[in-house]
Amino acid sequence: MNKPRQFPDWKQIYQDREVETMPWFNPDLDADLERALTDLNLNAGTVLDLGTGPGTQAIALAERGFSVTASDISEAAIARAEGIGKEQGLDVTWKQDDILNSTLNQQFDFVFDRGCFHVFSPEQRQNYLRTLNNLVKPKGYFFLKCFSHLQPGEEGPYRFTPEEIRDIFTPHFNIHSIKETVYQGTLDPLPQALFSVLEKH
Numbered sequence: 001m002n003k004p005r006q007f008p009d010w011k012q013i014y015q016d017r018e019v020e021t022m023p024w025f026n027p028d029l030d031a032d033l034e035r036a037l038t039d040l041n042l043n044a045g046t047v048l049d050l051g052t053g054p055g056t057q058a059i060a061l062a063e064r065g066f067s068v069t070a071s072d073i074s075e076a077a078i079a080r081a082e083g084i085g086k087e088q089g090l091d092v093t094w095k096q097d098d099i100l101n102s103t104l105n106q107q108f109d110f111v112f113d114r115g116c117f118h119v120f121s122p123e124q125r126q127n128y129l130r131t132l133n134n135l136v137k138p139k140g141y142f143f144l145k146c147f148s149h150l151q152p153g154e155e156g157p158y159r160f161t162p163e164e165i166r167d168i169f170t171p172h173f174n175i176h177s178i179k180e181t182v183y184q185g186t187l188d189p190l191p192q193a194l195f196s197v198l199e200k201h
């Protein structure tokens, strides 16, 4: 299950392909995040969309009134998403940033990771976790969407069981919920995913 994975060259792919063709492209706010925000009555505050890629989630959150920062390792992704955000008159802070070597120095009310964490190898996860811990305010939330162990095959992202998510994140977070869901995007059928709601200690 933890066999090394191959991923696109993240810096290149956003120069070579239209984002609408990418498997993770979802023009709408992720349905699981939307439900969680409603359940937690979260409708204002500072947000980091980590690994924003096409920027659709950052834009949808800014449209809902959140104060959004969006980061990605790909300069091209950030430049493209920034252009769209500006056309729409949205005030999002766009930052090229490698989360494994991050220069982000703000703390956020919540961080959303939709598909970034699950590209990191087991060796990279502790580094990710240390940085994430610095980015979320005490009692702030971390919303994570990643591939589920129920997704067949070994192509693409790492898969996780709910127990693995618990083991990785409990040193820094209380687990509110972990549910089986799907990863809305351009694939048919939609990949099996986990959506986790975590609150920082």
Ligand SMILES: C[S@@+](CC[C@H](N)C(=O)[O-])C[C@H]1O[C@@H](n2cnc3c(N)ncnc32)[C@H](O)[C@@H]1O
Pocket (backbone or CB within 6 Å): 010, 011, 024, 025, 026, 050, 051, 052, 053, 054, 055, 056, 057, 071, 072, 073, 074, 077, 097, 098, 099, 100, 113, 114, 115, 116, 119
């Ligand atoms: C599966 S895509 C998801 C994009 C976006 N969150 C969405 O849901 O549309 C994963 C994203 O993580 C970004 N990424 C990969 N490694 C990264 C890193 N080390 N730091 C920041 N972003 C990274 C990629 O460039 C890509 O945009």
